[in-house]
Amino acid sequence: MIAFILRRLAVAIPTLLLLIVFSFILMHMAPGGPFTAERALPPQVIANLEAQYGLNDPLWLQIWNYLYNIVVHFDFGPSFVYPDRTVNQLIAAGFPVTLTYGVLSFVSAIVLGVSLGVVAAIWHNSWVDYIAVGISIGAQVLPNFVMAPLLVLVLTLWYGLLPGGGWSFSDPSFWIMPVIALATSYMASIARITRSSMLEVLGSNHIRTARAKGMPEHRVIIRHALKPAMLPVISYLGPVFVSMITGSVVIDMYFSTGGIGKAFVDSALNRDYAVMMGVTILVGALTILFNLIVDVLYAWIDPKIRY
Amino acid sequence: MTRLFTTTALLAALALPAYAVQPAEGETLADSQTYTYWLLDAIKSLDPAKNTDVEGSDVLRSLFEGLMNENAKGEMIPGVAESYEVSDDQLTYTFKLRDAKWSNGEPVTAEDFVFAWQRVVNPETASEYAWYMELMNVVNATEIVAGEAKPEELGVKAIDDKTLEVTLTTPTPYFVSTLSHATTYPVPQAVVEEFGDQWTQPDHLVGNGAFTLASHNLGVEIVMEKNPEYWDADNVLMETVRGVTVNDNNVALTRYQAGELDRVQIPAGQYPRLSEQSPEEAVSVPYGCSYAYVMNLSDKGPEALKDVRVRQAMALGLNREVIVDQVLQGGQKPAYTWTHWAINGFTPPEGGMADMSMEDRMAKAKELLAEAGYGPDNPVKVSLQYNTDDSHRLLAIAAQQFWRPLGIEVELNNVEWKVHTDRLQSQDFDVARYAWCADYNEASTFLDWFRTDGYNSGKWSNEEYDKLLVDARTADDTTPLYQRAEEILAEEMPAVFVYHYAKVDMINPAIKGLPRENLLNTWYAKDLYRVAE
Numbered sequence: 057m058i059a060f061i062l063r064r065l066a067v068a069i070p071t072l073l074l075l076i077v078f079s080f081i082l083m084h085m086a087p088g089g090p091f092t093a094e095r096a097l098p099p100q101v102i103a104n105l106e107a108q109y110g111l112n113d114p115l116w117l118q119i120w121n122y123l124y125n126i127v128v129h130f131d132f133g134p135s136f137v138y139p140d141r142t143v144n145q146l147i148a149a150g151f152p153v154t155l156t157y158g159v160l161s162f163v164s165a166i167v168l169g170v171s172l173g174v175v176a177a178i179w180h181n182s183w184v185d186y187i188a189v190g191i192s193i194g195a196q197v198l199p200n201f202v203m204a205p206l207l208v209l210v211l212t213l214w215y216g217l218l219p220g221g222g223w224s225f226s227d228p229s230f231w232i233m234p235v236i237a238l239a240t241s242y243m244a245s246i247a248r249i250t251r252s253s254m255l256e257v258l259g260s261n262h263i264r265t266a267r268a269k270g271m272p273e274h275r276v277i278i279r280h281a282l283k284p285a286m287l288p289v290i291s292y293l294g295p296v297f298v299s300m301i302t303g304s305v306v307i308d309m310y311f312s313t314g315g316i317g318k319a320f321v322d323s324a325l326n327r328d329y330a331v332m333m334g335v336t337i338l339v340g341a342l343t344i345l346f347n348l349i350v351d352v353l354y355a356w357i358d359p360k361i362r363y
Numbered sequence: 364m365t366r367l368f369t370t371t372a373l374l375a376a377l378a379l380p381a382y383a384v385q386p387a388e389g390e391t392l393a394d395s396q397t398y399t400y401w402l403l404d405a406i407k408s409l410d411p412a413k414n415t416d417v418e419g420s421d422v423l424r425s426l427f428e429g430l431m432n433e434n435a436k437g438e439m440i441p442g443v444a445e446s447y448e449v450s451d452d453q454l455t456y457t458f459k460l461r462d463a464k465w466s467n468g469e470p471v472t473a474e475d476f477v478f479a480w481q482r483v484v485n486p487e488t489a490s491e492y493a494w495y496m497e498l499m500n501v502v503n504a505t506e507i508v509a510g511e512a513k514p515e516e517l518g519v520k521a522i523d524d525k526t527l528e529v530t531l532t533t534p535t536p537y538f539v540s541t542l543s544h545a546t547t548y549p550v551p552q553a554v555v556e557e558f559g560d561q562w563t564q565p566d567h568l569v570g571n572g573a574f575t576l577a578s579h580n581l582g583v584e585i586v587m588e589k590n591p592e593y594w595d596a597d598n599v600l601m602e603t604v605r606g607v608t609v610n611d612n613n614v615a616l617t618r619y620q621a622g623e624l625d626r627v628q629i630p631a632g633q634y635p636r637l638s639e640q641s642p643e644e645a646v647s648v649p650y651g652c653s654y655a656y657v658m659n660l661s662d663k664g665p666e667a668l669k670d671v672r673v674r675q676a677m678a679l680g681l682n683r684e685v686i687v688d689q690v691l692q693g694g695q696k697p698a699y700t701w702t703h704w705a706i707n708g709f710t711p712p713e714g715g716m717a718d719m720s721m722e723d724r725m726a727k728a729k730e731l732l733a734e735a736g737y738g739p740d741n742p743v744k745v746s747l748q749y750n751t752d753d754s755h756r757l758l759a760i761a762a763q764q765f766w767r768p769l770g771i772e773v774e775l776n777n778v779e780w781k782v783h784t785d786r787l788q789s790q791d792f793d794v795a796r797y798a799w800c801a802d803y804n805e806a807s808t809f810l811d812w813f814r815t816d817g818y819n820s821g822k823w824s825n826e827e828y829d830k831l832l833v834d835a836r837t838a839d840d841t842t843p844l845y846q847r848a849e850e851i852l853a854e855e856m857p858a859v860f861v862y863h864y865a866k867v868d869m870i871n872p873a874i875k876g877l878p879r880e881n882l883l884n885t886w887y888a889k890d891l892y893r894v895a896e
Binding site: 222 | 405408410486491493508509560561564580582608609614618779786798818820
């Protein structure tokens with residue numbers, strides 16, 4: 057297992073390097089640049105700006121300098137569009153916000169989704185099942201860009217219960233709407249996957265054996281059915297976790313959280329090369345890391361899987 | 364060398380009081396003097412030399428103060444400058460500065476302005492607004508930006524602590540109007556040098572404005588508190604100003620209605636409904652921007668558009684009344700001139716298309732196209748490029764419908780903002796949507812755009828037009844010159860002018876002091892106060 061983890065980490069480095077080089081080249085191929093503005097800047101001003109940010113160097117040298125600064129100084133460069141801030145500062149400000157509402161959404165989606173799925177499977181084809189399936193389909197079809205303004209309308213304007221947006225680490229009332237809006241559709245997917253996987257497991261031989269031995273039903277479910285039923289859920293959760301903690305542009309836009317989801321999209325639209333690269337690397341590294349964690353979890357849950 | 368106090372120097376003493384803020388008769392001040400306004404996006408920079416957008420300028424006007432301020436009508440009133448003199452040749456301006464202080468208690472001196480202005484043009488600062496000093500025609504600005512002269516050679520000098528002298532390359536009638544712009548604000552040398560790029564962080568920033576920076580959570584909110592060191596602090600009633608970012612205009616409106624915001628822009632198309640529901644809150648005022656479809660007349664442009672009759676026909680065939688009344692619905696006005704109708708001292712030329720009925724225009728358009736050899740059987744084929752935005756899309760579809768019966772087939776071409784701008788500037792388009800906003804309240808801010816060496820993305824060029832604008836710089840009465848320039852634009856039609864902007868907002872009636880007659884919507888938080896409801 058240790059060897060497997062080390063091998064995977066060794067592959068991760070060239071993967072990240074390739075990601076950086078490809079993103080860098082693609083980014084520079086896109087028409088327009090960070091200083092393309094409605095009022096065309098005088099050529100001399102553009103030249104000054106490009107000199108300042110090293111954009112007049114050949115592309116290979118720019119990539120080299122970029123990598124050098126990351127590896128040696130852990131410096132992701134200055135933002136082109138927010139001249140008062142560095143990429144490190146922007147990510148340090150935005151990522152904790154995204155991480156907070158992402159982790160909370162992830163946990164709520166799992167707890168609610170799994171419970172809903174299990175309940176639906178146990179009382180299969182009863183009214184409980186129908187309600188659970190109804191809820192999860194409803195939650196699935198309601199996209200978060202519809203849900204977010206709806207939440208503000210109901211919870212802020214009509215009932216005045218929660219602030220309509222913004223962010224504060226010390227006041228959880230700012231977290232509630234982002235978490236609901238982000239978690240809902242994931243919760244629905246988790247509920248559906250859990251339900252069908254659970255149904256399959258409940259019909260299998262080892263459950264029949266457990267029941268035949270006279271084991272109480274709650275122990276059958278918790279000890280023998282839930283664990284194998286979680287396998288498909290876990291393979292779904294790996295990428296979902298990464299996409300949740302690296303932010304959602306919809307959540308950031310509607311609730312003005314200041315998270316990095318919007319920063320990422322903005323950086324692409326603004327051609328803010330440095331920010332775009334910084335967030336790409338962050339997302340890339342997390343994706344690699346969590347795919348590895350999912351593989352390890354798999355081996356832990358299913359003794360048949362060995363690497 | 365000293366040109367100061369030339370024999371008959373024009374003394375422009377500004378004895379006006381700086382605009383004392385006072386509640387009107389019958390108004391009671393609210394206990395909490397706070398103003399919370401909407402920002403569409405994060406504020407990109409709080410450095411006066413690096414700020415490039417309107418939202419940033421709104422904040423900088425509270426954190427800093429330039430030589431001049433604007434009053435509620437957009438007229439220039441004294442800021443840090445108490446008075447100024449202009450030399451006979453209109454090339455030297457001498458400003459007398461008042462006793463003002465930075466928020467750390469240090470005095471604001473002429474040297475602070477010299478440092479700030481030199482910093483803007485210094486290539487090392489890489490200021491995107493370095494061109495503004497060129498627009499102001501400050502001596503050597505262009506050369507310094509180009510790296511051909513040293514920043515110290517800029518035409519700005521501290522005669523003593525309280526006297527600032529500015530020299531210009533050419534008489535510039537609008538010069539004083541440029542001085543309320545954030546790019547010209549002083550910055551504290553010691554602080555800038557100590558903290559470098561980080562000097563605008565809330566812990567470091569020192570300003571000379573009526574407010575200080577309390578916090579700035581990028582993309583969430585910015586909070587400013589009243590500055591007790593401000594020279595006119597006694598006349599400032601507002602205590603706290605908050606700019607809150609909401610990236611979605613509709614959500615922002617909901618939050619305004621929930622009482623979280625005091626001012627928000629009205630989303631497109633909702634003004635009629637809101638002005639009926641809450642007439643005291645929905646406000647539409649003229650706003651100094653013009654919207655146009657620019658024609659590419661360069662070598663890379665389509666052949667058909669090089670025929671002035673085709674351009675005329677397109678201008679005639681566009682039903683601006685429908686666009687304004689049924690698409691935009693926010694108090695905008697149809698545009699038949701490039702210069703916004705409400706610009707100070709501007710009178711549009713008589714006659715022309717504005718006086719014709721739509722039927723006459725269509726008949727005339729068909730006639731012109733037939734003369735040029737086009738019509739429904741042999742249509743003009745052009746593409747219309749616009750950047751991603753709902754209202755640009757609606758307008759483009761409307762234009763397509765208006766032009767089709769004439770025999771002008773328009774292919775709509777929607778591209779992302781950066782691509783749009785890039786193509787505009789490299790003449791890679793047929794017809795493209797464009798908007799220009801006034802830098803200062805005088806017609807040349809619009810008309811300069813079409814000069815041969817102006818921004819002029821369509822590369823139209825006309826000698827008489829260029830000469831008129833040069834003459835206007837030294838003319839006593841610019842009206843006939845500007846009118847003639849607009850007439851040339853109407854004859855040559857290098858662009859189809861579509862509409863003149865209005866600023867359409869919901870404003871909490873408890874907030875007083877926001878300007879309604881300032882075309883550039885330049886507002887100062889120090890002029891605001893909140894009355895009890």
